[in-house]
Amino acid sequence: MPRRWPLLPVLLGLGVLAGCGHDEAPRQAGATTTSSTTTSTTLAPATTAAPTTTIQSLPRPPAGPPRALITATGVVVPILGREGAGWAVTTPCERRAHVAGGTLLSGATVVLDPGHGGNETGATGANGLRESDLNLAVAKLAKAGLEAQGAEVVLTRTADYRVTLGARAALAKVLRPRLFVSLHHNGGVDGRSAKPGTETYYQRASVASKRLAGLLYQEERGVFSTYRGIQWWGNVDAGAKYRLNSRGGDYYGILRQTAGVPAAISEALFLSASRPEAELLARPDVQQAEAGAVVRAVRRFLLTRDTGGGFVTPIKRTTPAGSGGGLTGCVDPPLE
Numbered sequence: 634m635p636r637r638w639p640l641l642p643v644l645l646g647l648g649v650l651a652g653c654g655h656d657e658a659p660r661q662a663g664a665t666t667t668s669s670t671t672t673s674t675t676l677a678p679a680t681t682a683a684p685t686t687t688i689q690s691l692p693r694p695p696a697g698p699p700r701a702l703i704t705a706t707g708v709v710v711p712i713l714g715r716e717g718a719g720w721a722v723t724t725p726c727e728r729r730a731h732v733a734g735g736t737l738l739s740g741a742t743v744v745l746d747p748g749h750g751g752n753e754t755g756a757t758g759a760n761g762l763r764e765s766d767l768n769l770a771v772a773k774l775a776k777a778g779l780e781a782q783g784a785e786v787v788l789t790r791t792a793d794y795r796v797t798l799g800a801r802a803a804l805a806k807v808l809r810p811r812l813f814v815s816l817h818h819n820g821g822v823d824g825r826s827a828k829p830g831t832e833t834y835y836q837r838a839s840v841a842s843k844r845l846a847g848l849l850y851q852e853e854r855g856v857f858s859t860y861r862g863i864q865w866w867g868n869v870d871a872g873a874k875y876r877l878n879s880r881g882g883d884y885y886g887i888l889r890q891t892a893g894v895p896a897a898i899s900e901a902l903f904l905s906a907s908r909p910e911a912e913l914l915a916r917p918d919v920q921q922a923e924a925g926a927v928v929r930a931v932r933r934f935l936l937t938r939d940t941g942g943g944f945v946t947p948i949k950r951t952t953p954a955g956s957g958g959g960l961t962g963c964v965d966p967p968l969e
């Protein structure tokens with residue numbers, strides 16, 4: 634008996650990426666960085682003996698029909714339906730394609746969205762660190778941390794290629810995760826700040842999204858605050874906040890197009906604001922610490938009623954955030 638597969642909603646590629654600009658980074662004398670150790674919440678290595686401590690496992694999605702798949706080249710694509718012996722899928726550039734097979738996904742606990750990719754690199758640090766690479770590195774570390782705690786985690790982008798905002802949101806819509814986090818590092822900044830300039834954005838109409846943004850903000854700010862001797866940069870209204878468009882809807886396309894799934898954007902620090910901040914973000918231990926903060930925030934979102942913190946009323950901004958995420962010039966990666 635033929636099964637009916639859910640059809641994707643019409644995908645409009647135009648949107649607004651999270652606000653990571655391409656501003657020239659002001660140069661600063663290189664301050665040395667010291668860091669206190671941060672411990673990420675991960676399960677202890679498996680032992681044959683009974684564990685001395687137990688951590689409550691994160692929930693897994695319910696079983697169901699396949700809704701997306703991971704192709705042989707590692708690209709995650711929504712399934713349109715059966716096609717011959719294989720599958721019809723939607724590519725990262727929102728084209729229809731056929732694949733012979735792959736790892737089938739029926740759902741996800743968490744969808745993590747590493748911002749940018751391909752020729753859309755996002756912000757760039759004075760040390761040459763590209764936001765698209767940094768976002769992916771942190772996403773992979775957070776995925777590993779969450780999976781160690783039992784969650785099913787899907788990335789919207791798994792290597793350096795373009796993915797439209799519509800294709801990212803489509804994965805959220807078909808996989809119905811408990812939450813969606815878009816990982817970014819900021820560009821364009823108001824000025825120097827006494828504290829790390831962490832910002833998170835939520836869907837204005839969603840209480841759950843606001844909570845998610847508040848938890849991400851608390852955990853990330855907490856981690857970055859442990860690094861001493863850094864001259865931070867930030868916006869005057871740094872915090873967990875929203876940004877609205879002229880019609881009163883969410884300004885950022887990724888938050889608009891994922892409506893129905895609690896989603897938040899994490900702008901962990903300002904990659905392009907100063908060389909010391911970029912150098913901090915280039916450190917593997919700092920990327921691991923940031924990923925640990927994301928893991929803890931997700932864990933608190935799923936297992937507690939914590940409301941998070943750092944909520945601010947944003948000042949009205951008219952400067953456009955980084956454009957991109959559309960179909961123009963989008964080149965698909967090899968799927969097989």
Ligand SMILES: [Zn+2]
Pocket residue numbers: 650651652653748749755756764817818
């Ligand atoms: Zn970005």
